[in-house]
Amino acid sequence: MKKHGFMAGILIITVLFSQCVWAGWTRSSGSTIRFEGDIEKGSYEQYLAVARGGFTRVLLNSSGGYPSVALKIARDIQKHPDVEVDVKGVCVSACASYLAIAGQHLKIECDSVVAWHGGLGNPEDEARSMRAENIPEGLVVAYAAWLKAFHADESDFYVRAGVDIALLADSEKAVSALDLDESYTLDAVTGEYSYSTSAGVWVPSMRSLKKYGVKDLKYCRDDGATEIGKALKKNGYSVKFSTATFH
Numbered sequence: 241m242k243k244h245g246f247m248a249g250i251l252i253i254t255v256l257f258s259q260c261v262w263a264g265w266t267r268s269s270g271s272t273i274r275f276e277g278d279i280e281k282g283s284y285e286q287y288l289a290v291a292r293g294g295f296t297r298v299l300l301n302s303s304g305g306y307p308s309v310a311l312k313i314a315r316d317i318q319k320h321p322d323v324e325v326d327v328k329g330v331c332v333s334a335c336a337s338y339l340a341i342a343g344q345h346l347k348i349e350c351d352s353v354v355a356w357h358g359g360l361g362n363p364e365d366e367a368r369s370m371r372a373e374n375i376p377e378g379l380v381v382a383y384a385a386w387l388k389a390f391h392a393d394e395s396d397f398y399v400r401a402g403v404d405i406a407l408l409a410d411s412e413k414a415v416s417a418l419d420l421d422e423s424y425t426l427d428a429v430t431g432e433y434s435y436s437t438s439a440g441v442w443v444p445s446m447r448s449l450k451k452y453g454v455k456d457l458k459y460c461r462d463d464g465a466t467e468i469g470k471a472l473k474k475n476g477y478s479v480k481f482s483t484a485t486f487h
Contacts, residue, residue: 265290272297279305279334284312291316298325298343304333307360308390314338315397327352330475332441337408341401341454348446350460351471355441355481358412359394363387403453406486407444414442414482439479443468451487 265286268274273295275287279302298317304310311334317323323343331340331354340346340354348354361369363384370380398405424435444452446462463471465483472479 267295268299271295272299274299275339276301278303279310279313279339281306281309284309287313287316291320295320296323298323298339300325300327300331300335300339301329302331302335302339304335304337307334307337310334310338311390311394311397314342315393317342318397318400327354330355330472330477332477333357338397341403342397343455345456345458346454347458348460351474352460353443353468353471353475353477354449355443355472356407356411357415357439357441359408360387360390362391401453402455407452410484410486411442411444413486414484415440417484418480418482420480440481441479442482442484445483445485448485448487 266274324345325343326347328349336354336356367380367384418440420440421438426433446459
């Protein structure tokens with residue numbers, strides 16, 4: 241059975257990308273908070289508790305998780321002045337799309353990777369797909385409304401960040417162009433089946449990120465494909481990736 245939008249994104253993140261099963265916010269010092277692991281349903285409330293008292297630096301090492309939760313956290317980070325976001329390890333999916341660009345400065349450490357794989361679908365396309373599978377109309381309408389509200393908040397976040405939201409669409413283009421592996425199983429007795437596609441991510445160059453409007457970007461070096469592959473493997477990711485340029 242095909243899963244749609246939000247749940248499909250969570251399936252990809254938790255099954256194919258996740259390297260850390262524990263997610264958590266902690267305070268490293270009086271001015272620094274840190275997030276490790278997957279962005280879960282309770283991560284926003286945990287963030288608020290840890291962030292109490294303020295901060296000027298956010299350390300990230302995350303495979304992503306729930307986009308709506310990541311967006312709520314990122315919108316709150318935007319309210320804090322002069323914040324540096326520092327990626328130590330990986331920042332993939334919802335981590336990259338929202339948390340990485342929430343501050344006024346972004347620092348990517350040596351052997352660290354910030355990678356995207358697209359965003360949630362638009363309400364019209366999702367509703368059309370759901371209706372084609374005879375999903376109850378009430379659910380179709382409710383989910384489309386949820387998506388519309390989510391994208392409104394997402395658009396506002398990108399405007400406030402000064403980053404071109406085309407970054408999300410371009411990441412989806414880059415990943416869709418990859419030659420990803422597909423696998424499936426079929427039960428010959430019951431007819432039940434399942435299928436999956438291997439993970440893929442887009443790792444834009446630092447020059448590209450600057451053109452999308454990412455602010456005050458600091459990085460160890462603008463790695464080529466070989467170095468990116470090594471950094472991904474060092475951090476436990478054996479995935480296909482693209483470095484395509486759209487700007």
